[in-house]
Every structure is written in C-alpha cells, then in structure tokens.
Amino acid sequence: MAHIDAGKTTTTERxxxxxxxxxxxxxxxxxxxxxDYMVQEQERGITITTAATTCFWKDHRxxxxxxxxxxxxxxxxxxxxxxxxxxxxxxxxxxxxEPQSETVWRQADHYKVPRLAFVNKMDRMxxxxxxxxxxxxxRLLANPVPIQIPIGKEGEYRGQVDLVGMKAxxxxxESLGAKYEVAPIPDDxxxxxxxxxxxxxxxxxxxxxxxxxxxxxxxEIDEEQLHRAIREATLAFKIVxxxxxxxxxxxxxxxxxDAVVRYLPSPPDVPPIVGHDPKxxxxxxxxxxxxxxxxxxxxxxxxxxxxxxxxxxxxxxxRAKLGESxxxxxxxxxxxxxxxxxxxxxKREEIxxxxxxxxxAAVGLRWTTTGDTLCDAKAPIILEGLDFPDPVMHVxxxxxxxxxxSKLEESLKSLAAEDPTFHHRIDAETGQTIISGxxxxxxxxxxxxxQRDFKVQANVGKPQVAYKETVGSSVEIEQEYERPVGExxxxxxxxxxxxxGEPGSGLKFHxxxxxxxxxxxxxxxxxxxxxxxxxxxALAGYPVIDVDVTLNDAKVGELDSDxxxxxxxxxxxxxxxxxxxxxxxxxxxxxxxxxxxxxxLGDVIGxxxxxxxxxxxxxxxxxxQLVHASVPLASMFGYSTDLRSMSQGRAxxxxxxxxxxxxPEQIRDQMITRLRxx
Numbered sequence: 163m164a165h166i167d168a169g170k171t172t173t174t175e176r177x178x179x180x181x182x183x184x185x186x187x188x189x190x191x192x193x194x195x196x197x198d199y200m201v202q203e204q205e206r207g208i209t210i211t212t213a214a215t216t217c218f219w220k221d222h223r224x225x226x227x228x229x230x231x232x233x234x235x236x237x238x239x240x241x242x243x244x245x246x247x248x249x250x251x252x253x254x255x256x257x258x259x260e261p262q263s264e265t266v267w268r269q270a271d272h273y274k275v276p277r278l279a280f281v282n283k284m285d286r287m288x289x290x291x292x293x294x295x296x297x298x299x300x301r302l303l304a305n306p307v308p309i310q311i312p313i314g315k316e317g318e319y320r321g322q323v324d325l326v327g328m329k330a331x332x333x334x335x336e337s338l339g340a341k342y343e344v345a346p347i348p349d350d351x352x353x354x355x356x357x358x359x360x361x362x363x364x365x366x367x368x369x370x371x372x373x374x375x376x377x378x379x380x381x382e383i384d385e386e387q388l389h390r391a392i393r394e395a396t397l398a399f400k401i402v403x404x405x406x407x408x409x410x411x412x413x414x415x416x417x418x419x420d421a422v423v424r425y426l427p428s429p430p431d432v433p434p435i436v437g438h439d440p441k442x443x444x445x446x447x448x449x450x451x452x453x454x455x456x457x458x459x460x461x462x463x464x465x466x467x468x469x470x471x472x473x474x475x476x477x478x479x480x481r482a483k484l485g486e487s488x489x490x491x492x493x494x495x496x497x498x499x500x501x502x503x504x505x506x507x508x509k510r511e512e513i514x515x516x517x518x519x520x521x522x523a524a525v526g527l528r529w530t531t532t533g534d535t536l537c538d539a540k541a542p543i544i545l546e547g548l549d550f551p552d553p554v555m556h557v558x559x560x561x562x563x564x565x566x567x568s569k570l571e572e573s574l575k576s577l578a579a580e581d582p583t584f585h586h587r588i589d590a591e592t593g594q595t596i597i598s599g600x601x602x603x604x605x606x607x608x609x610x611x612x613q614r615d616f617k618v619q620a621n622v623g624k625p626q627v628a629y630k631e632t633v634g635s636s637v638e639i640e641q642e643y644e645r646p647v648g649e650x651x652x653x654x655x656x657x658x659x660x661x662x663g664e665p666g667s668g669l670k671f672h673x674x675x676x677x678x679x680x681x682x683x684x685x686x687x688x689x690x691x692x693x694x695x696x697x698x699x700a701l702a703g704y705p706v707i708d709v710d711v712t713l714n715d716a717k718v719g720e721l722d723s724d725x726x727x728x729x730x731x732x733x734x735x736x737x738x739x740x741x742x743x744x745x746x747x748x749x750x751x752x753x754x755x756x757x758x759x760x761x762x763l764g765d766v767i768g769x770x771x772x773x774x775x776x777x778x779x780x781x782x783x784x785x786x787q788l789v790h791a792s793v794p795l796a797s798m799f800g801y802s803t804d805l806r807s808m809s810q811g812r813a814x815x816x817x818x819x820x821x822x823x824x825x826p827e828q829i830r831d832q833m834i835t836r837l838r839x840x
Contacts, residue, residue, distance in 0.1 A: 163239055163270065164252035165260035165816070166231035169282040171209055173252060173409040173418070174228045180340065180416055181217035181224075183506065187338065187412075210607055212238040212462065214474065214505040214521055219419045222428075225521045231262055233818045234604035237583045239266050241461045241532065241548055245476035245521065248426030249277040250418070255289035255315075255406070258783075259297040261755050261816045267302045276396050278403050278421055284312050285319045285408040288784050295404055307365045307401040308358050309392065310417065313348065322406055322414060323347050325359045326388050331417060339412025362392075365401050369394035389424050396425045429519035435478040437535065437543040440491045446543050448479035452517040455541030456480030456488065460534045461548070464523070465576045467615065472503070472523040473530050478545070480538060481517035489539035492547070493529050497536060500526020532582050550582040553598035554750040554795060554819055557605050558623035559612075560595060566618050570595065573616035577608060584608060598628055600819070602799075627749060627796045629833075630822055631699030631706045634744030636661035638714070641735035645727045653719030654727040656688060660739035663708040665821060669696060673713040680716045687725035688713055691732030700740040701747050702834050707822070711736065747830045748822040749794050756789040756805070758813040763787050765808045773797035774826070792820060 164170050178184040209230040217224050227242040243249065249270050253263060270277055281294050291312050298306040310322040313330060321332040321342065330348060334341040347355050363383065367374040370391040376383055395401045403425055407414020429450035435457070436447045448457050462474035482488060488497050503510040503523040516522050530536065533547030561570045574586040574597065585598040599605045602625050612618045638659045645652040663670055671689050673680075696706040716728070754775070758766045766789060767777060775793035782788075798817065805813050825833070 163229050163243070163249050163266040163277075164231050165254070165257065165262040165266075166208060168231060168252045168254045168257065168260070168263070169409050170231060170252050171228055173250075173280065173282060173415065174215075174226060176339070176409050176412060176415040177226065177419060178215065178217060179338075180419065181219050183215065183217045208232055210235055211464070212242050214523075216504060216506065216521075220423055222423045224419075224422060225519075227521070229266075232603060233262055233265070233816070234599070234601035234607075236262070236265055236269075236600070236818075237550060237581065240269055240550075243269050243273045243275050244548055245459060245461045246275060247429060247432050248422070249275050250422065251277050251279050251402075253279060253281050253294050253298070254286070255281050255283045255291060255294060256286045257757075258290075258294045259301045261753060261818050264301060265818055267304070274399070276399060276425075276427055278396070278405065278418070278425060279306055280414075280418055281404065281406045282409055284315060284406050284413070285317065285411050287316055289315050289319070291315070291406050298402070298404070304402050305365070305400060306404045307362055307395075308404045309362060309421070310405050310414075311351065311355060311358055312406045313351065319408055319411075319413065322417065323351055323355045324417065325355060325362050326392070327385055328355065328359060333413040335412075339415065342416070363388070366391040366395045369398070369400075393425045397427055397431060429478075435545060437545040440494070440542050440544050448543065450518045451479055452481045454479040454518070455538040455543075456482045457535065457537040457541075457543050457545065458482075458516075459545050459547075460527075460530045460532060460536065463530075463532055463579050465580055465615070469501070469525050471527070471576075471579070472525060473527045474505075474521065474523050475516070475536065477516050477518055477520045477522070479518050481515060483515045484513075487539070488536045489542060490527075490530050490534050490536055491542050491544045492534040495529040496539075497527045497530055499524055531579055548582070551600070551819070552628070553583060553585055553600055554628050555601055555605060555625050556596050556598040556628050557609075557625050558589075558594045559597050559609070559620050562619040562621060566620065569616065569618045570612070570620060573612055573618050576616070577611065625799065629702065629704045629825070630748040631701050631704045631740075632708045632746050632748055633660060633662050633706070633740065634746045637739045637743040639735045639739045639742075641731050641738065643727055643731035643734060645730065650722050651719075652722045652724050652727040653717075654684075654723055654731040655717035656713060656728065656731045656735055657715040658692070658732065658735045658739065659710075659712040659714055660736060660743050661710045661712075663710040665708055667708050667710075669693060669707070670710045671713075672710070675713055675716050680718065683725055684716070684718070684723065684728045685713070687728040688716070688732040691729035692736050694729070695733045695736035695740070699745060700737075701745040701830075704747070706740065707748070747825040747833070749796055749825045751792055751820045751823045752795050752798060752817040753820045754789075754791045754793050754798070754815060754817040756791070756813060756815040757783065757786050758789060758809055759786055762809040762813060763789070766805070766813060769804065769808060773801075793817070794823075794825075795819075 175187055179187045213228045215226050229239045229242050281291050295306045298304050309325050313321045323330050330345045332343040332345055333339045363377050367377050373387050373391050405418055434447040434449045438445055448454055457479045458475040458477045460473050460475055464472040466472050484499055484502055486499050490497050502513050502516055504513050505523050535545045537543050561567045578584050583600050587596050589596050609622045640657045642655045673685050692711050699706045770791050773793050774797050775791045778790040780787050780789050805815055
C-alpha cells in the first residue's frame with residue numbers, strides 16, 4: 163500500500179522474480195508487468211485494480227495483493243486491508259509521506275493491520291531515508307524503528323546495513339540483485355549503525371525478558387531472540403520496522419521478503435475473526451483453523467469476458483471443496499462453488515480445495531457481491547462487511563445507437579457489481595443515464611472499459627460535481643394522508659422532527675413511538691418514506707445528507723391503514739420539512755498538496771486563492787515547497803494543465819476528498835438560478 167508512484171508494483175514484480183514465479187522482470191514504464199495486466203493500466207503506467215498473486219519464500223507461502231495508489235481507487239485498498247493480515251507500506255525516499263500514504267495508513271489503523279515500512283527509491287536524487295522516518299513519526303503518529311540503514315544514497319546507493327545481524331548487504335548489479343555480498347559494516351557507518359541498533363534494542367526489549375536481561379547486563383544479543391522480539395512488538399502495534407531499498411535497481415527486495423516472513427503475522431497469529439449469528443445477532447468468533455466450520459468473506463467481484471463473474475474470497479476458517487454448497491448468510495441464499503481459482507494477476511490455476519488463510523477467486527456464485535459472507539449452512543455467521551464512500555463526481559452518458567442501449571444497462575450493472583464506489587441511475591427529469599465515481603480518472607476509466615471490455619459505444623458528457631444538500635435548522639411537521647382504494651379509505655398520520663445531523667453521519671432515523679401504538683411494519687414504512695424523500699433536496703434536487711429524523715407520534719386509521727399510506731405520509735412530511743428547515747447546499751472539499759519550485763510559489767498560491775482555496779501550511783522540501791491547501795472540487799477541473807503552465811511543467815499535485823462544506827451564498831444563488839433556468 164502506498165501513494166501513487168511510490169513503487170508498489172515495481173516492488174511486487176521483483177518479489178515475483180526472486181521467488182521464481184516469473185523468469186523476467188516486468189517494468190511499469192514499458193507496460194510489461196504481470197500485476198498491471200489491464201490495458202488501461204499499461205497505457206497509463208498506474209495500478210487501477212488490485213491484483214492478487216501467491217509466491218513462496220523460505221518454505222512460507224505469501225499471498226500478495228498489489229493495490230492502487232491513486233485516490234480515485236482507494237476502495238481497492240480499503241477492501242484489501244479488510245481481508246489481509248499484514249501490509250507493506252511503501253514510501254518514496256524523496257516524496258516521503260504523501261497524501262494517499264496518510265489515507266492508506268489510516269485504513270490500516272482502522273482494520274488493525276500490522277505493517278512494515280519500505281523506503282523505496284533510495285537511488286533517486288534527493289533521497290533521504292531518515293527524513294522519511296521522521297515524517298512517518300510526525301504525520302502518521304507511528305513509531306518507526308529502522309532495522310536497516312542505507313549504504314550510500316542517490317547514485318551511490320549500494321545496499322544496506324542489517325542492524326539485527328550487524329552486517330552489510332551489498333547488492334550485485336550484474337545478477338539483477340539476485341546475488342548480494344554479506345560483508346563487514348563499512349568503518350564510516352559503524353558508529354551510526356551501533357547507535358541505531360541501540361535504539362532498536364530499547365524499542366523491543368520489553369517484549370522479551372531474556373533479551374531485556376542480556377541488554378541491561380551488556381551481554382551479546384542472540385539474533386533469533388531479537389527477531390522474535392521485533393515480531394512481538396510489530397504484532398502488538400508498538401513499532402513499525404523500517405527497511406530501505408531501490409526496487410527498480412533490484413536492491414533490498416530479498417531482505418524485505420525475509421522481514422515479511424519474520425515479522426508479519428500468519429493467519430493463526432491474528433485474533434479470531436468476529437461475526438454475529440444471523441438470527442440471534444449473538445457475537446461469534448472463528449479461529450483460523452481448517453477443522454472449524456467454514457467461513458469466508460467476498461471482498462472483490464471482477465467481470466471476466468471468458469468465465470463471467472469472478473468472486474474473490476478470503477477464507478477465515480474451515481475448508482471447502484470444489485462443487486460444495488455454501489450459504490450466503492448476508493443474502494440468505496444457497497451458493498455452489500463451481501470453480502476455485504488460484505490467481506496470479508490475470509493468470510489462474512484451478513484448485514480443488516480451499517482452507518483457512520487462503521485468498522482465491524470462485525466462479526459460479528450467482529448472488530454473492532462485495533462484503534457478503536459465505537459459510538457452512540450448519541454453522542451460520544455473518545462477518546463485518548465493508549463501508550463505501552459516496553461518489554463526488556458524475557457525468558451523463560448515452561448510447562450511440564439503440565442497439566447499444568440494453569448493452570449499456572447490462573454493462574453498467576456489471577461495473578457497479580465490481581466497484582461499489584461506482585453508481586449509475588436514470589435522471590427522472592431528463593431521462594439521461596448518469597454515472598457517478600470518485601474523480602475524473604475513475605469516470606474516464608469506466609468510459610474506456612465500456613468501450614474496450616464491454617464493446618459498448620457511448621457518448622460521455624463533461625464531469626460534474628456531485629453536490630449534496632442538508633438542513634440548517636430543526637423543524638417539526640405533522641402530516642395526514644388518506645388514500646382511497648376502491649371503497650376503502652386508507653389513513654395515516656405522522657409527526658416528524660427533521661434536524662441537522664453531525665457532519666458525515668448521513669441519515670439517522672429514530673422512533674419515539676412504541677410498538678403497541680404503531681405496528682413494526684408501519685414504522686419501517688415510515689423509515690422507507692423518509693429515506694426516499696431525502697434522495698431529492700428542496701434547493702436544487704440533490705440528495706440530502708447529515709440529517710436526524712425523529713418519528714414523534716403516529717396515528718393509525720380507525721378502519722384501514724397500510725404500509726404504502728404511512729410511507730407516503732412520511733415522504734410528504736419530509737418534503738415539507740426540507741422546504742422550511744433552512745436548506746443548505748453542500749459541495750465536496752478536497753485536501754490538495756502541491757510540490758512547486760520556489761520561484762513559482764507566489765503564482766501557485768495566488769491561483770489557489772482565486773479558486774476559493776485556503777492555504778493550510780507549507781514545508782520546504784529541498785529546492786521545492788510543499789503547499790497544503792483545501793480547495794472546493796468544483797474549482798479543480800483542468801488544474802493539472804494550469805499548474806503545468808504556471809510552473810513550466812515542474813510542479814505536481816495530488817488531492818484527496820476531505821469533507822462536504824456549505825457553498826457560499828452568492829455562488830449557491832447563481833447555481834440555483836442556472837439550474838432552474840431563470
């Protein structure tokens with residue numbers, strides 16, 4: 163996991179080469195890597211979808227997921243970290259902790275994934291290993307502890323000092339790094355190595371009593387004992403071991419593999435997976451034991467033109483065989499394992515059985531989608547699913563011919579099943595198909611895949627910002643509704659309070675009405691009616707978020723009431739409330755980081771201010787300045803071209819979604835006037 167262009171795929175390609183999975187090293191710039199197998203990835207030189215593979219190192223099997231670094235595809239990192247036991251965070255030795263590095267680090271914290279840090283690109287001009295370690299400590303609030311220090315830097319980078327074994331590793335360029343020499347530590351590095359080894363011992367001594375005793379008594383420290391203490395400290399989230407290398411120049415990858423095997427957890431090392439019983443909701447835990455009842459989580463769905471839907475599974479307990487029937491407890495459906503595939507990027511190998519710890523792809527699962535649980539029907543469990551962010555950008559799309567219409571609809575369904583951050587809908591007013599995603603690149607890739615993978619010819623509009631609405635004040639509304647059906651008259655009355663919610667809370671619905679006064683099915687109908695009403699706001703018709711709705715009272719008809727009547731009454735009440743509760747228009751705000759040469763700094767800051775941006779801070783990075791800013795997404799279209807023009811092509815930027823904020827009143831009024839056509 164890493165920021166874009168830190169070297170994840172290049173590192174993975176070297177791992178596959180040194181472990182014997184591939185016999186030729188693929189290069190990202192040449193479009194020849196195994197892991198970036200999509201045409202769109204090879205053309206752009208970036209990872210778009212997570213690729214899975216398996217390799218063996220020193221009698222250990224390692225499952226690897228190579229994730230994207232671009233913010234538009236951050237869901238790929240999210241679902242990978244949900245199912246993995248350990249992670250390698252890759253940092254550029256020049257760029258350090260970049261915006262997406264922070265995002266993926268927080269995701270790993272959320273899922274409690276132990277990790278190693280690999281400072282890559284040590285051969286690059288401006289590389290600074292120790293500055294990156296300081297940034298990890300300050301910006302990620304972690305405890306990075308070097309277990310290696312570099313020998314040389316930039317063009318003189320040759321290898322590293324292993325602080326555990328107190329030896330130097332010098333990599334051989336002629337053998338593409340497959341061979342390296344173990345040598346004494348160079349004299350000019352010996353004092354520095356001893357200081358960092360002391361720091362390492364102090365950081366991990368509390369995890370091994372014998373090591374602590376030996377350290378305090380000044381005795382020789384046993385190497386295996388130190389490995390054991392580092393492992394314990396890593397699994398306890400007390401330290402993050404830091405290594406260095408240059409994957410592109412074939413240096414430092416084998417020691418990284420050694421560290422994965424030594425310090426990251428195997429399935430039995432992590433706490434048992436916790437879920438709940440689908441009927442009683444009682445908490446259940448499952449150990450990573452092949453002899454326990456089967457349980458697995460579907461974390462990714464992929465459309466394949468040859469076999470149809472591939473469903474990626476992480477198996478947490480038990481075992482299952484080809485052709486076996488399983489229960490999808492999330493959807494309460496029976497599923498059958500038609501084929502089980504061991505994936506090597508886009509290559510695959512059929513296997514007969516899966517068991518605890520495996521990551522595989524299954525064919526033939528008709529109902530299963532991302533976040534679903536598959537298990538033994540005799541021992542049902544539902545595992546925690548995944549939360550997906552809402553899209554922040556959308557475009558209109560229409561088929562070029564009538565024949566493409568049905569193909570477009572089916573293709574969009576397949577893409578939405580693959581990617582939960584991609585949404586599509588029909589606009590009720592215009593009849594247009596609207597596709598929504600996490601950014602310009604995300605939507606560009608979707609449009610490209612429709613044409614290449616699904617053979618759908620379509621016209622795509624310009625990207626638009628996905629605005630939202632909320633309320634600025636609290637309103638209480640009573641609503642009666644009568645619905646004649648034949649000779650009957652169905653009646654419902656509801657009293658609702660609509661109030662502002664916490665930022666990021668979405669919709670929170672509470673009922674103050676007891677079950678004796680309002681049957682459960684009618685209360686659920688009220689909640690559905692509220693949800694439907696909030697899909698269209700009062701200001702400009704955008705979805706309404708961050709709202710608390712309370713059902714204060716309800717009245718059932720003396721003769722007849724039904725769910726449809728209560729749903730309609732709730733819908734009407736909320737629509738009225740939205741008009742009266744000081745509606746607020748919201749826009750996505752982005753955190754932007756710009757790396758700019760000193761001489762262009764003034765122009766860049768002036769431009770950010772002109773885009774309604776706010777400068778949060780600046781840091782020097784060599785001859786460059788790192789500018790931190792928050793800018794509305796609506797102001798960032800075409801920014802890459804403008805930034806290149808301002809800086810003679812030397813400045814770069816990245817941006818990630820931060821939050822929704824209120825649109826300034828003047829701009830809001832202009833937008834509403836334009837939308838309403840007057």
